[in-house]
Amino acid sequence: MTGRPDPLRHFDSFDGTRIAYLDAGSGRPVVLLHGFAADHVANWVQPGVVDALVAAGHRVIAPDARGHGASAKPTDPQRYADDAMARDARALLDHTGLDAVDVVGYSMGALVSARLVLVEPRARSVVLGGIGAGLAGERRLERAGIANALLAEDPASIANPVARAFRAFADRTGADRRALAAIQQAPRPPEPTRVEAIDLPTLVVAGDRDVLVGSPHALADRIPGATARVVSGDHLTAVFDPAFRAVIVEFLAAQRWTDPSA
Secondary structure (H helix, E strand, O other): OOOOOOOOEEEEOOOOOEEEEEEEOOOEEEEEEOOOOOOHHHHHHOOOHHHHHHHOOEEEEEEOOOOOOOOOOOOOHHHHOOOHHHHHHHHHHHHHOOOOEEEEEEOHHHHHHHHHHHHOOOEEEEEEEOOOHHHHOOOOOOHHHHHHHHHOOOHHHOOOHHHHHHHHHHHHHOOOHHHHHHHHHOOOOOOOOOHHHOOOOEEEEEEOOOOOOOOHHHHHHHOOOOEEEEEOOOOOOHHHOHHHHHHHHHHHHOOOOOOOOO
């Protein structure tokens, strides 16, 4: 599978926001939630994750998050508040009629996944990719700096290297920078993610040169029964290491449940 599959499917989420998603393969379903400034193609199709999961006998459902890809791109920060992306994922499960699903997220998608599985009884397991101790509140990116970098007229004026990297990535992917800035400006939930309350089989996986997110092992230690794996790469390249898709396929194969809707 190369390039953007055509046509994508669409549905209207809980607040009417139009969400695009890929629905490929057949078998036990898995939902893939991509990272910030990417989309399902950049995060899952091009690195070969979708093909690997379909070949392993999974039905892959991979949405473009609001503000990204082929989905609607609101520029009002309030449209991203109140766990809107997790609520989109729940609405997608409603729309597709799934009764049970594995959940895989990367970076922003991992943050969404961690909050989703705390409230979603249809989740059977979760993979938190491109994330580490930062998810447990031990490390935070400078959201205001990233928003300012995304809105800057001249990329050369961006001094912060992290913010500059996000701006460069958004430019490479052709993302809507105003929508991405609104995501960074949106109010965050008042309570941190209760990772200790995740009671599903959990895999945490990150690149060995990913300096943005903190230790994946430290995060796994906070989640009962979780395991951590390290692959090669930094925050933007780890998804392209063949080991990344291999550990996801291996982890999901070890989960023993049957799709009740099959």
